[in-house]
Amino acid sequence: MIRGKVHKFGKNIDTDAIIAAKYANITDPLELGKHCMENIDPDFGKRVEKGDIIVATTNFGCGSSREIAPVTIKGAGVAAVVAKSFARIFFRNAINTGLPLLECAEVVDTSDPGDTLEIDLSTGTVRNVTKNLVFSAVPYPEFVTELITAGGLVESVMKKMSRGDKSSGP
Amino acid sequence: MTLAEKILSAHAGRESVKVGEFVNVKVDMVMASDLTAHIAADQFERMGAKRPFDPQKVVFVMDHFFPNKDVAAAEQIKRLREFSKKHGLLFVEAVDGGIEHVYLPEKGLVLPGDVVVGADSHTCTYGALGAFATGMGSTDIAVAMVTGEIWMKVPPTIKFNYQGKLPPWVTGKDLILYTIGRITVDGALYAAMEFTGEAIEELSMDSRFTMANMAIEAGAKTGIFAVDEKTRTYVAGRSTRPYKVYTTDSEADYASIIEYDVSKLEPQVAVPHSPDNVRSISEVSDIKVDQVVIGSCTNGRLEDFEYAARVLRGKRVHPDIRCIVIPGSQEVYLAALQAGFIEVFARAGAIVGPPTCGPCVGGHMGILAAGERCASTTNRNFIGRMGSPRSEIYLVNPAVAAASAITGRLTDPREVVDR
Numbered sequence: 055m056i057r058g059k060v061h062k063f064g065k066n067i068d069t070d071a072i073i074a075a076k077y078a079n080i081t082d083p084l085e086l087g088k089h090c091m092e093n094i095d096p097d098f099g100k101r102v103e104k105g106d107i108i109v110a111t112t113n114f115g116c117g118s119s120r121e122i123a124p125v126t127i128k129g130a131g132v133a134a135v136v137a138k139s140f141a142r143i144f145f146r147n148a149i150n151t152g153l154p155l156l157e158c159a160e161v162v163d164t165s166d167p168g169d170t171l172e173i174d175l176s177t178g179t180v181r182n183v184t185k186n187l188v189f190s191a192v193p194y195p196e197f198v199t200e201l202i203t204a205g206g207l208v209e210s211v212m213k214k215m216s217r218g219d220k221s222s223g224p
Numbered sequence: 225m226t227l228a229e230k231i232l233s234a235h236a237g238r239e240s241v242k243v244g245e246f247v248n249v250k251v252d253m254v255m256a257s258d259l260t261a262h263i264a265a266d267q268f269e270r271m272g273a274k275r276p277f278d279p280q281k282v283v284f285v286m287d288h289f290f291p292n293k294d295v296a297a298a299e300q301i302k303r304l305r306e307f308s309k310k311h312g313l314l315f316v317e318a319v320d321g322g323i324e325h326v327y328l329p330e331k332g333l334v335l336p337g338d339v340v341v342g343a344d345s346h347t348c349t350y351g352a353l354g355a356f357a358t359g360m361g362s363t364d365i366a367v368a369m370v371t372g373e374i375w376m377k378v379p380p381t382i383k384f385n386y387q388g389k390l391p392p393w394v395t396g397k398d399l400i401l402y403t404i405g406r407i408t409v410d411g412a413l414y415a416a417m418e419f420t421g422e423a424i425e426e427l428s429m430d431s432r433f434t435m436a437n438m439a440i441e442a443g444a445k446t447g448i449f450a451v452d453e454k455t456r457t458y459v460a461g462r463s464t465r466p467y468k469v470y471t472t473d474s475e476a477d478y479a480s481i482i483e484y485d486v487s488k489l490e491p492q493v494a495v496p497h498s499p500d501n502v503r504s505i506s507e508v509s510d511i512k513v514d515q516v517v518i519g520s521c522t523n524g525r526l527e528d529f530e531y532a533a534r535v536l537r538g539k540r541v542h543p544d545i546r547c548i549v550i551p552g553s554q555e556v557y558l559a560a561l562q563a564g565f566i567e568v569f570a571r572a573g574a575i576v577g578p579p580t581c582g583p584c585v586g587g588h589m590g591i592l593a594a595g596e597r598c599a600s601t602t603n604r605n606f607i608g609r610m611g612s613p614r615s616e617i618y619l620v621n622p623a624v625a626a627a628s629a630i631t632g633r634l635t636d637p638r639e640v641v642d643r
Contacts, residue, residue, distance in 0.1 A: 066409050066498065068606045075585045078259045079289070079296040093608035113410035113443060117606060118585075119345040121263055121361035142414050142445055143345060147361035197246040197375070208267055211367050215271070224246045224375060 056133040056154070056173040057183075058105035060165045061098065063091075067110050068117035069144065073126040075118070086122055087129025104131035107173070109165045111137065115144025124153040134173055136161045136180065136191070149198060150207050156180060156191035164189075197224045226381040226478065228416035228448055230470040231356040235339045243380045243479070252338035252355075253281050254368045257324055258301050259288040259585075260343035263362035265307045268369055277372030279312035283333065285324035286317045288581040293588040322553025322579045325349040325437060325521035330555050332463025336451045337470055341368050346521050346603065348439045352432035353459065354451035354469065356416075359440060379445040380479035381416045381472075386423035388487030393637045395531070396431025397523055397601065397621035399423065400438040401492035402484070405502025413443035415479060418472065423486050424449065429458045430527035437522045438603050441499040493634060494619035497607045505624060505636045515598040516547040516629040517610075518622050519577075520584045523601035524552025526559050528622040533565040535626035535637050536572040542632035547574040548590045550582055574629065586610050592617075599628040 071094045073086055080086050091098040108114075108127065114137040115123060124147050127135065134154040148155045154175055161180045165171065170183040178191040194202065204210035225233060225240055233240050236247040254276075256264045261284045268276075276282045284304050289297035301317070308315035316327055325346050328334050336354035340347060343365040350357035360374070368374040386399060404411070417439045419432075427435070432449050439447025449455070451469045459467070490504040518532050532549070541547040549569045551557035557579065560566050569576050582589030584602040592598055592615035600610070605617035618634060627635035 068604075070586070070604070070606045070609050074608055075259070075288075075587060079262075079300055081262075093613040113413065116409055116443060117345065117604060119343060119347075119359040119361055120260065121343075121363060139410065139413065141410070141443060143359055143361060143440075146364055150361060150363040195246065195377075207363055207367055208271060211371065212271055224248055 056105060056107065056175065058107045058133055058171065059103065060107055060109050060167055060169045060171055061102060062165065062167045063108060063110040065111040066113045066116050069115060069120055069123040070117055072115065072123045075120070078120060078122060083125050083129030086126040087131065090126045090130035099130060102130050102132060105133045106131060107171050108132050108135045109137070109162055110135065111162055112139045114140050116141040119143040121147045121151060124148040124151045128153050138162050149201055152206060158189050158191040160189045225473055226416070226476045227354065227418060227450065227470050227472045228356055228381050228446065229378060231337060231339060232376065232378055234470070241378045243378050245378045247376060247378060248373050249339055249376050250373050251281070251341050251368050253283065253328070253333055253340045254365055255283050255285065255324060255328065255340065255342035255344070255347065256362065256365050257288050257344050258286040258290055258297065258304060260362045260365070261304050262300050264343055264366040264369060265304065267363050267366035271366070271370055273370040276311055276313065276369045280314065282369050283314035283316060283328070284308050285327060286321065287323045287579070288585055289587045290580050291318070291578060320554045322555065323521045323524055323581055325433070326524055326552030326556060329353060329433065330462065330553060332459065335459060335463055335465060335467035336455060337468035341365060341374055345440045346437050348444065348446045349433050349437040349521060351436035351439065351446050351448035352429060353455055354449055356446060356448065358446045379414055379416045381418050382412055383418045383420060383478045383481045385481065385483045386419070386421035386486050387483060388423055388485045390423050390426065390486055391489060393491055393623050394489050395621045396427055396434040398489060398492040399486060400435040401494050401502050401619060402489060404438065404442045404500045405492065405494070407442055408500045409441060409498060410443040412439065415444050417442065417444045417447045419447060419449050425452065428527055429454055430525040433525065434522055438499070441603060491621055491624045491636060493624070494605055496605055496616040496618070499604060499619060505634065508618070508634045509636065510633060511618070512597065512633045513599045513618070513628055514545065514596040515590060515592060516545055516625050517550065517583050517590055517598060517600040517602060518548070518625045519550025519552060520581065520602040521552065522603040523622050524550060524556060526556055528601065529556070529560045529565045530563070531621070531623040532626040533568040535623050535641055536574065536630070537568050539572055539630050539640065541573040541629045544632055545629050546590065547629035548583065549574050549576045550589070551579050553579050583610050599625050599634055601625050
């Protein structure tokens, strides 16, 4: 169960905002996390507490394909991102790096900064504790759920490789 | 099926595929850059892989922080050089190198009908060749390196039909900026953008690469063009590998069809801080700039330098401006040299650099201070993209960039070019 405070962002939060390219050679997630959202919200890295939740509107994670974007968000301590829509490369990278993404317009429309949310990933249920509201996020496609259950794409592939199955997908 | 669906279907070993289906697709080329290959290499090793599925189909291109920007970049690149050598991968660096999305097509590494995945969002550039090319993260790329396959969700195709004849000085860059301005940065989310119409048929390959390159800025999975004589001619001298040409069925289902009449279009400008914040040049002509960048995977090809040289010939860069010209590859640099373009730039007072992504990604070779503005032929102008979060980037075509370098403000090329 995830439980944390809402940090609210708008539309088109791009990967250069999430983590500037100049940090692309850093590999330590905690180090990256310190620079999360630096260009658009310089205090974010200091304000965010472990388990907090980012809530954004449309096209979250647009721009670059750099996988350090979801890694940085996790490194900052964020437990999940709830948005109306996600950019497609960011979506894949989040699955691969274990950052939960939930698509739920109602949560976005009704959440304010500082609200406490509780998220049950197994059911996709999001509860706004502050306002006493409950919503259901759009479920992941089955194929994606299988990947997540396996522990990620690499883990899924490794399991298949050890079974002698050469394919990496559905 | 559309062109995009046909390519995916063929590579998934299927008779046909439906939009929204998850399929496993065989890849013809897998690519990563110096910014993304190290994570791919880590994952490759973590999987316990002993060799890539086909070393000739994996290429690491050193371009973003290249030539080595600092010690961290140098060490990253050294590691990748050793990894590539160990596994027999194609490794592109100093000798006859270039920016990945300029280099791969010019060396015949991508052909029509191919599926290409790259750990860089502008991998969609190769759609200009009638290939299905898309960007992914390092982990996906590592899996493709090991297995030769990757999962994809079949995207819907949006048809863009550009009618009319392009006016002078209006290029592929302007067409794609205009389009992104109309549909916004998520207007083609998860879709394949199919570029068609009489204006497209007239476009050179260089302009097509520019358009396909920026499909990602509309949120698209890829941008794609039909194969025609221009494509075949381009490919002819560059590869002897046989290739397959797919075409969209006449009764294919598009998610939507969008038509534009481009016969009266002006050069376009994406103003801060989003690629969809697009204006006509006449609306922004009094904005002063401090730097001009002509280059990148978007506009670092010979036609782009031809435009810039036409504007700069016999003129001088404004004394307050840094005009940085970056050829997209060694091949482009040589051709520009032979055509006399490099001399035009040097005599004008522009700085000509080595092939690199450089300032486009805020790495090196032209970073902006707070309060500075750059007119740039690159592809993104998000906050902080080229340096200080208090700097501004205006995305333009090469002729506008060159004209702006002369006057010190955003300028229509017609204002400075002698008739």
